[in-house]
Amino acid sequence: MSAEAAAGTARIFFREAIARALAEEMARDPRLLVLGQDVGAFGGSYKEFTGLHARFGDDRVRDMPVAEAGMVGVGVGAAALGHRTLVSITYMDFLMLALDPLVNYAAKARFKTGGRLRVPIVVKTTAGAKGQGVAHSQCIEAWMMGVPGLTVLAPSTPADAYGLLKAALRHDGPVVFIDHKRLFPKSGEVPLADHVLPIGAACVVRAGTDVTVTSHGYMVHIALEAAERLQAEAGISAEVIDLRSLAPLDTGTIAASVARTGAIVTLEEGQLTCGVGSEICFRLGEIMGRMPRAARVGPLAAPVSSNPVLEGECLPDAARLVAAVRKLLE
Amino acid sequence: MIYKLLVPGPIDDVEQVRVLEWHVAPGETCTLGQLVVELETHKALVEVRAEHPAVLRTILCDSGQWVAVGAPMALLSDGADEALPDSLDALADMPLAFEVN
Numbered sequence: 427m428s429a430e431a432a433a434g435t436a437r438i439f440f441r442e443a444i445a446r447a448l449a450e451e452m453a454r455d456p457r458l459l460v461l462g463q464d465v466g467a468f469g470g471s472y473k474e475f476t477g478l479h480a481r482f483g484d485d486r487v488r489d490m491p492v493a494e495a496g497m498v499g500v501g502v503g504a505a506a507l508g509h510r511t512l513v514s515i516t517y518m519d520f521l522m523l524a525l526d527p528l529v530n531y532a533a534k535a536r537f538k539t540g541g542r543l544r545v546p547i548v549v550k551t552t553a554g555a556k557g558q559g560v561a562h563s564q565c566i567e568a569w570m571m572g573v574p575g576l577t578v579l580a581p582s583t584p585a586d587a588y589g590l591l592k593a594a595l596r597h598d599g600p601v602v603f604i605d606h607k608r609l610f611p612k613s614g615e616v617p618l619a620d621h622v623l624p625i626g627a628a629c630v631v632r633a634g635t636d637v638t639v640t641s642h643g644y645m646v647h648i649a650l651e652a653a654e655r656l657q658a659e660a661g662i663s664a665e666v667i668d669l670r671s672l673a674p675l676d677t678g679t680i681a682a683s684v685a686r687t688g689a690i691v692t693l694e695e696g697q698l699t700c701g702v703g704s705e706i707c708f709r710l711g712e713i714m715g716r717m718p719r720a721a722r723v724g725p726l727a728a729p730v731s732s733n734p735v736l737e738g739e740c741l742p743d744a745a746r747l748v749a750a751v752r753k754l755l756e
Numbered sequence: 757m758i759y760k761l762l763v764p765g766p767i768d769d770v771e772q773v774r775v776l777e778w779h780v781a782p783g784e785t786c787t788l789g790q791l792v793v794e795l796e797t798h799k800a801l802v803e804v805r806a807e808h809p810a811v812l813r814t815i816l817c818d819s820g821q822w823v824a825v826g827a828p829m830a831l832l833s834d835g836a837d838e839a840l841p842d843s844l845d846a847l848a849d850m851p852l853a854f855e856v857n
Contacts, residue, residue: 611797
């Protein structure tokens with residue numbers, strides 16, 4: 427970041443970027459409500475709702491029971507009747523319980539009512555593995571990408587979390603906003619002024635000439651680590667694209683990059699079968715008229731253990747990405 | 757003797773902390789067990805207490821500043837008039853206790 431740009435930013439924790447975006451949007455739009463487990467006085471599992479309850483009160487920041495389908499159902503109904511809602515699903519695994527109101531009601535309401543009913547709900551949820559085992563570690567964002575009417579966003583930095591959450595909270599349809607357990611220890615520069623990112627715009631976070639690497643969320647940091655190792659160990663120049671928006675997917679930015687580099691490796695923490703990488707590679711083939719040289723990197727096709735050794739074996743890491751890129755370019 | 761007060765660690769997942777508040781001002785003496793400074797991590801507050809009485813001489817990072825685990829935050833000395841050196845390299849670490857809440 428340039429000195430001029432940095433002058434208009436402040437370094438904050440990832441959780442603070444979430445809280446700041448919410449506080450600003452709640453002040454801007456009195457219809458916006460926050461619903462979820464421990465979002466009230468407790469301030470959120472990762473402290474990302476800190477300060478909202480004290481400022482906006484019980485009516486607008488509501489603790490909910492452990493009943494995800496009910497929570498999202500209430501959020502969808504309130505949004506359909508003129509509110510905006512952010513519903514916090516603590517871990518993405520639990521979103522499975524709330525797919526009916528999200529997929530069958532929120533995502534289809536506009537179509538079903540000929541455009542008369544909009545459901546401006548943001549389902550914010552935390553994905554990813556960090557020592558919590560088979561049912562608290564999953565990344566199911568690719569499931570969401572196939573639902574017409576759903577917008578799916580996944581930031582990798584505090585600045586993008588701030589800008590994308592604000593965009594989500596101003597969007598007129600349902601949004602799944604996905605952060606990651608391993609993003610919460612991070613901090614970063616965030617603009618001091620109001621900053622809304624466009625939905626559907628990927629970002630080239632590292633320029634390169636030999637291969638394009640796409641990723642989203644926490645895995646962008648693994649991609650950047652691998653890119654540095656590729657440069658140092660093999661003289662391979664990797665361009666890294668942070669997808670930021672999974673639905674809609676910014677195929678234009680990806681295709682333009684692959685047209686320059688001639689090869690793509692996708693990286694994701696979710697399962698590879700019918701995953702983000704499969705979708706990207708096939709769409710590239712359609713756009714380019716031929717399949718580019720391509721490889722996908724992801725976890726093993728296995729549940730994530732709470733045993734840290736087995737968790738590490740399951741998850742993709744920089745070493746696997748480096749190996750996949752080198753093999754592809756051999 | 758002169759001491760450097762370091763950001764304590766290791767703390768899980770934490771590489772850098774933000775200084776929340778100093779509870780001792782330059783020129784004041786820290787007593788044994790006194791709260792010297794509070795630090796913020798992504799999810800916790802860290803209380804840093806003196807394990808040796810000493811005079812706080814200079815604060816190297818003010819409230820709101822970010823500092824890495826293991827980096828110096830302040831200089832202290834046994835006597836209030838001891839001359840401070842130009843380099844921190846040879847200084848002893850200030851004995852401290854810390855608690856992550």
